[in-house]
Amino acid sequence: MGIRVELRGVSYIYPGSKSRALKNVSITLRNGMCYGVTGPNGSGKTTLLKIISLLYKPTDGHVLYNGTDPWGGDITSYRKRVVYVHEKPVMVRGSVLDNLALGLRIRGYNGDQIKERIERIAVKLDLSPLLDRNARDLSAGQRQLVAIARALVLDPDVIALDEPYSNIDFRKRKRLSRVVNELRGKGKLVVISSHDIGLLVSLCDYIIYLENGEIVLEGPAGEVYRELLSEH
Amino acid sequence: MEPIQIIVLRSLTISGTATLLAALWSIPLAYLLASSRRFRPLVYFFEALVGIPTVLVGLLLYLLLSRNGPLGFLELLYTPQAIIVGEALLITPLITAVSYQTILTGLSYYRELALTLGASDKQAALLVFRETLPSLISSVVMGFSRAVGELGVALIVGGNIKGYTRTMTTSIALATAMGEYEAAVKLGLVLTAIAVGVSLAVRLVRREWGSE
Numbered sequence: 001m002g003i004r005v006e007l008r009g010v011s012y013i014y015p016g017s018k019s020r021a022l023k024n025v026s027i028t029l030r031n032g033m034c035y036g037v038t039g040p041n042g043s044g045k046t047t048l049l050k051i052i053s054l055l056y057k058p059t060d061g062h063v064l065y066n067g068t069d070p071w072g073g074d075i076t077s078y079r080k081r082v083v084y085v086h087e088k089p090v091m092v093r094g095s096v097l098d099n100l101a102l103g104l105r106i107r108g109y110n111g112d113q114i115k116e117r118i119e120r121i122a123v124k125l126d127l128s129p130l131l132d133r134n135a136r137d138l139s140a141g142q143r144q145l146v147a148i149a150r151a152l153v154l155d156p157d158v159i160a161l162d163e164p165y166s167n168i169d170f171r172k173r174k175r176l177s178r179v180v181n182e183l184r185g186k187g188k189l190v191v192i193s194s195h196d197i198g199l200l201v202s203l204c205d206y207i208i209y210l211e212n213g214e215i216v217l218e219g220p221a222g223e224v225y226r227e228l229l230s231e232h
Numbered sequence: 233m234e235p236i237q238i239i240v241l242r243s244l245t246i247s248g249t250a251t252l253l254a255a256l257w258s259i260p261l262a263y264l265l266a267s268s269r270r271f272r273p274l275v276y277f278f279e280a281l282v283g284i285p286t287v288l289v290g291l292l293l294y295l296l297l298s299r300n301g302p303l304g305f306l307e308l309l310y311t312p313q314a315i316i317v318g319e320a321l322l323i324t325p326l327i328t329a330v331s332y333q334t335i336l337t338g339l340s341y342y343r344e345l346a347l348t349l350g351a352s353d354k355q356a357a358l359l360v361f362r363e364t365l366p367s368l369i370s371s372v373v374m375g376f377s378r379a380v381g382e383l384g385v386a387l388i389v390g391g392n393i394k395g396y397t398r399t400m401t402t403s404i405a406l407a408t409a410m411g412e413y414e415a416a417v418k419l420g421l422v423l424t425a426i427a428v429g430v431s432l433a434v435r436l437v438r439r440e441w442g443s444e
């Protein structure tokens with residue numbers, strides 16, 4: 001069964017802050033689709049992605065996964081269906097291989113399963129030559145790719161990528177775009193945040209434009225793009 | 233004068249034990265402070281106590297452990313155990329405050345990473361601990377350096393008893409008072425060598441473990 005993520009009247013206030021980073025956001029995200037989230041700096045893109053990824057609990061409103069509020073039950077089991085990739089990913093101590101295996105080990109996979117999954121994703125994202133390298137010696141772009149691979153190796157239903165293209169060169173971008181299309185084809189729900197609206201239009205079906213924590217524009221990618229062009 | 237190596241060994245044993253004891257409660261305490269906003273105000277308290285004068289800790293402990301004090305029945309005054317307890321209390325704020333910063337940063341990086349990879353709260357805490365271990369060791373070593381170099385506690389609750397509670401710092405104080413400057417300088421050099429050696433060892437550990 002595919003996944004449907006609904007946000008109903010979601011607001012979020014960071015601990016210690018008085019202003020709302022997200023204000024009354026309502027939207028439904030369906031599987032097999034790619035959603036692009038864009039907007040100026042500080043508009044709430046990352047907060048929205050973290051709410052969708054179940055890392056932040058809404059201050060007000062509800063997040064529903066197939067109609068159920070994960071925060072009302074076993075949040076860990078829901079978190080196993082969704083992965084968030086940070087804009088500046090953190091690498092744990094050890095090799096790239098250790099980093100790719102981290103989530104699989106957490107989820108209790110055995111050695112053979114881990115090896116097989118890593119080999120597959122490493123080929124797909126051209127990471128095989130890096131597997132034995134110290135993960136903390138990698139460039140920013142390489143780290144970003146490893147973080148994306150570390151997420152994809154878990155085969156989640158929902159993938160939230162925060163500025164995934166910010167440090168990646170042109171060739172790797174093409175490869176990553178192919179992977180995103182493949183995920184969508186497999187019925188996954190992909191959410192990508194980026195400042196690059198052109199990139200989002202080329203990748204995503206639907207675009208959400210945020211300003212000051214509110215959705216000010218949303219719709220099919222082409223329509224939103226045209227509207228934004230006409231406005232500016 | 234006792235042989236230097238005996239005094240050095242006694243000092244290392246007392247301060248080492250005090251450091252392990254302090255780490256045992258300071259690191260979990262730091263985790264508690266870092267992971268719950270409710271306890272954050274306590275951090276300022278520990279930070280303020282980092283520079284507490286060692287003689288003050290010695291005096292307070294003396295009042296507690298003296299024959300008429302509330303803990304006098306333990307008969308710990310003028311024993312190595314009294315110095316261990318005093319030094320452990322002395323370095324608790326230091327280890328807690330430094331570990332707190334390390335764990336706070338670790339939580340913001342590694343906890344979120346662990347959770348998004350499907351970890352339970354316990355697994356996330358373990359990952360934070362594993363990844364911050366080199367820095368936590370550094371904070372413990374800082375505590376050890378303060379413990380081994382302090383004088384107030386060792387002198388007041390240890391009593392500088394030859395062959396029993398005499399440490400490097402109390403020996404230096406005694407040798408200086410008696411005009412035995414050569415012995416005092418020798419011990420001072422050993423103390424410095426220990427501090428530098430420990431610091432280098434920590435640097436090596438952090439480099440090998442690849443702290444981020």
